[in-house]
Amino acid sequence: MTDQGSIDLRAMATDGKAxxxxxxxxxxxxxxxxGASAFLAACGxxxxxxxxxxxxxxxxxxxxSAPSVGPSATASPSDTESPVPGASxxxxxxxxxxxxxxxxxxxxxANWVGYMDKAPGNRFPTxxxxxxxxxxxxxxxxxxxxxxxxxxxxxxxxxxxxxxxxGWDIVVLTDWMMQRLIAKGWLEQIDTNGLVNYPAxxxxxxxSRPWDPDNTYAAPWQSGMTGLGFDRAKTGDLDSxxxxxxxxxxxxxxxxxxxxxxxxxSALRLGFDPAALTQDQYDQAVAEVQRAVDEGLVRQLxxxxxxxxxxxxxxxxxxxxxxxVQGLLVPDQAAxxxxxxxxxxxxxxxxxxxxxxxxxxxNKAQAEAWIDFYYRPEVAAVVEAWVNYVCPVKGAAEEMLxxxxxxxxxxxxxxxxxxxxxxxxxxxxxxxxxxxxEEAFNDAxxx
Amino acid sequence: MSWFRRHxxxxxxxxxxxxxxxxxxxxLYPTAQMFLVSLWTGSPETGYALTGNFGIYPEALAQYSxxxxxxxxxxxxxxxxxxxVGFPLAYFIAFRGGRYKxxxxxxxxxxxxxxxxxxxxxxxxxxxxxxxxxxxLKDAGLLPDTFRLLATPTAVIAxxxxxxxxxxxxxxxxALEKIPPNxxxxxxxxxxxxxxxxxxxxxxxxxxxxxxxxxxxFIPAVGDFxxxxxxxxxxxxxxxxVIQARFLRVSDYPTGAALSFILMAAIIIGVLLYARLVGTExxxxxTT
Numbered sequence: 001m002t003d004q005g006s007i008d009l010r011a012m013a014t015d016g017k018a019x020x021x022x023x024x025x026x027x028x029x030x031x032x033x034x035g036a037s038a039f040l041a042a043c044g045x046x047x048x049x050x051x052x053x054x055x056x057x058x059x060x061x062x063x064x065s066a067p068s069v070g071p072s073a074t075a076s077p078s079d080t081e082s083p084v085p086g087a088s089x090x091x092x093x094x095x096x097x098x099x100x101x102x103x104x105x106x107x108x109x110a111n112w113v114g115y116m117d118k119a120p121g122n123r124f125p126t127x128x129x130x131x132x133x134x135x136x137x138x139x140x141x142x143x144x145x146x147x148x149x150x151x152x153x154x155x156x157x158x159x160x161x162x163x164x165x166x167g168w169d170i171v172v173l174t175d176w177m178m179q180r181l182i183a184k185g186w187l188e189q190i191d192t193n194g195l196v197n198y199p200a201x202x203x204x205x206x207x208s209r210p211w212d213p214d215n216t217y218a219a220p221w222q223s224g225m226t227g228l229g230f231d232r233a234k235t236g237d238l239d240s241x242x243x244x245x246x247x248x249x250x251x252x253x254x255x256x257x258x259x260x261x262x263x264x265x266s267a268l269r270l271g272f273d274p275a276a277l278t279q280d281q282y283d284q285a286v287a288e289v290q291r292a293v294d295e296g297l298v299r300q301l302x303x304x305x306x307x308x309x310x311x312x313x314x315x316x317x318x319x320x321x322x323x324x325v326q327g328l329l330v331p332d333q334a335a336x337x338x339x340x341x342x343x344x345x346x347x348x349x350x351x352x353x354x355x356x357x358x359x360x361x362x363n364k365a366q367a368e369a370w371i372d373f374y375y376r377p378e379v380a381a382v383v384e385a386w387v388n389y390v391c392p393v394k395g396a397a398e399e400m401l402x403x404x405x406x407x408x409x410x411x412x413x414x415x416x417x418x419x420x421x422x423x424x425x426x427x428x429x430x431x432x433x434x435x436x437x438e439e440a441f442n443d444a445x446x447x
Numbered sequence: 448m449s450w451f452r453r454h455x456x457x458x459x460x461x462x463x464x465x466x467x468x469x470x471x472x473x474x475l476y477p478t479a480q481m482f483l484v485s486l487w488t489g490s491p492e493t494g495y496a497l498t499g500n501f502g503i504y505p506e507a508l509a510q511y512s513x514x515x516x517x518x519x520x521x522x523x524x525x526x527x528x529x530x531x532v533g534f535p536l537a538y539f540i541a542f543r544g545g546r547y548k549x550x551x552x553x554x555x556x557x558x559x560x561x562x563x564x565x566x567x568x569x570x571x572x573x574x575x576x577x578x579x580x581x582x583x584l585k586d587a588g589l590l591p592d593t594f595r596l597l598a599t600p601t602a603v604i605a606x607x608x609x610x611x612x613x614x615x616x617x618x619x620x621x622a623l624e625k626i627p628p629n630x631x632x633x634x635x636x637x638x639x640x641x642x643x644x645x646x647x648x649x650x651x652x653x654x655x656x657x658x659x660x661x662x663x664x665f666i667p668a669v670g671d672f673x674x675x676x677x678x679x680x681x682x683x684x685x686x687x688x689v690i691q692a693r694f695l696r697v698s699d700y701p702t703g704a705a706l707s708f709i710l711m712a713a714i715i716i717g718v719l720l721y722a723r724l725v726g727t728e729x730x731x732x733x734t735t
Contacts, residue, residue, distance in 0.1 A: 149695075153694070251680070314597060442692055446681035447692035
């Protein structure tokens with residue numbers, strides 16, 4: 001995999017539109033994902049042990065250009081000064097970063113694209129701020145995760161299956177995948193001893209998840225919605241899932257390679273509740289996806305890289321994640337493009353992505369320091385205002401409105417009650433059924 | 448020294464040892480391992496056991512025969528395209544290259560200095576529906592608005608041909624380069640015209656190059672999956688994509704492994720037939 005700085009795609013084409021269309025970041029994200037798969041497919045069952053994050057974003061910024069987010073920057077030193085009484089009685093435990101000696105060093109962070117506030121020059125202000133405050137650098141891989149299943153098989157399954165560390169210290173994955181990792185015992189407990197903000201600032205609705213009732217393994221990162229993303233300039237206004245099966249857009253649509261998103265919408269279109277999907281309903285929903293593929297309606301099935309296909313103009317309609325359109329597509333759109341995201345009238349999917357620490361992570365204390373940092377409301381607010389997803393941090397909403405009152409109107413960040421009523425989670429099935437469903441889905445999509 | 452002289456065959460084995468060791472460790476062992484994997488039954492959740500389930504072979508073959516034939520077709524088509532492009536190219540470099548020969552050869556290999564993946568990805572930009580290549584043609588009304596190159600079988604075949612062109616060109620060049628000019632002169636002296644000279648002298652002598660080049664192109668092309676993944680649509684996925692998905696998306700290792708062996712067998716059979724038809728004595732160890 002390549003270092004993000006070393007390749008200049010601008011050299012590949014001179015036409016401004018084409019270059020803008022597939023920005024460096026996204027191209028490399030795609031490259032990294034396929035590259036890893038290529039390598040693995042070539043060598044069989046083994047997993048890569050060193051995933052090689054492609055960006056080292058959290059360099060201390062000597063220019064002092066980290067964003068100032070109000071007066072709150074002074075809050076952090078106090079975090080590191082409050083000692084935890086009694087912590088020293090557990091000699092075997094690793095040094096606890098917040099309370100006793102602050103740790104330095106670095107940690108490696110695997111995330112999806114468009115999931116961290118970004119400034120020109122491929123800088124991530126929030127990560128820079130974290131580094132300034134703590135001295136911990138972040139090897140941030142923007143787009144290491146393209147879809148859950150691929151990340152699991154490429155980056156996690158191989159090493160964790162034989163008890164080796166994965167090379168990642170924080171991975172951001174969706175609920176059902178976290179559930180699988182917890183069931184396999186492949187996540188470290190987040191040591192909250194001495195953490196000031198986590199889980200204290202976790203919103204109540206995330207505290208009763210049956211697979212992680214005490215929030216020991218999964219720290220929610222963002223929640224988001226799955227619906228219709230389209231270029232209104234080409235498609236006109238859309239509000240129904242029927243559009244995804246409309247021959248008018250044949251060959252100009254992408255579906256998600258995440259089974260739960262694509263099948264979820266297919267089920268909603270057929271009038272089924274994805275949260276209570278039966279085997280029979282599942283089969284019907286898959287058959288509809290199969291039909292769309294067979295009839296050539298679907299140009300491509302992709303993970304997060306669907307945004308590239310849309311950006312280039314090759315797809316005008318996609319099964320899309322809510323924040324991507326606002327955060328990744330709209331800022332980049334050409335004069336003849338008008339990207340919008342809509343929650344279809346039949347409904348959409350809701351999900352939560354979580355931060356987890358893979359078993360044997362070598363920089364666990366640093367990762368925990370980061371989790372605590374993110375759960376500071378004014379930090380989460382800055383990330384949130386950029387990524388346009390739903391924030392799990394208590395107090396972040398207020399901070400955001402203080403930053404920019406107009407955000408109150410942003411339904412990506414604050415879905416209305418009416419929208420919430422139309423959002424569904426995907427049914428939680430046992431692992432064997434999930435495997436069968438995944439297989440049926442792959443058959444349907446030509447693999 | 449004298450010991451080696453007295454045991455010439457021992458010397459040969461000592462020289463071969465690194466190569467044999469390499470093959471044992473990096474080819475035979477993983478292949479045997481993979482064969483065992485194909486006979487597992489189980490699921491990633493419950494674990495696997497070696498049950499000698501040979502039934503997986505006909506099952507996998509039946510389920511994915513479409514992908515298999517598609518791959519052989521794409522690989523074959525790409526090989527023909529590389530030959531049609533590569534032969535004139537190699538011919539020109541060998542006979543008309545003059546003092547630019549090495550520069551021209553370098554240019555043939557030059558794309559290899561950029562990652563395979565990036566070159567293929569750049570096609571997505573160049574051949575986007577309204578991109579550099581198609582946009583102007585559509586604006587000029589030469590192509591219908593709905594025309595597309597990406598996400599079609601044509602794009603996959605063209606992508607493979609593009610990526611494997613040097614594998615065809617270089618062996619062809621070596622074969623053509625070797626042809627002694629006096630043979631061509633002799634043909635001319637015997638009143639052969641240009642076409643006869645090409646057909647009766649140049650082409651037969653270039654056959655070893657054709658054979659080597661087409662094998663070097665065809666074998667990896669059939670198993671390729673990057674081009675189908677990036678340039679194809681869900682209906683043009685190749686057997687390599689299925690194997691990749693079995694290993695990396697569904698964690699169905701036995702089927703993935705079985706498909707790998709089926710692919711290997713298909714290629715070996717194909718190559719043997721081809722060797723029978725086209726293979727030259729030079730390649731099969733005979734004397735010329």
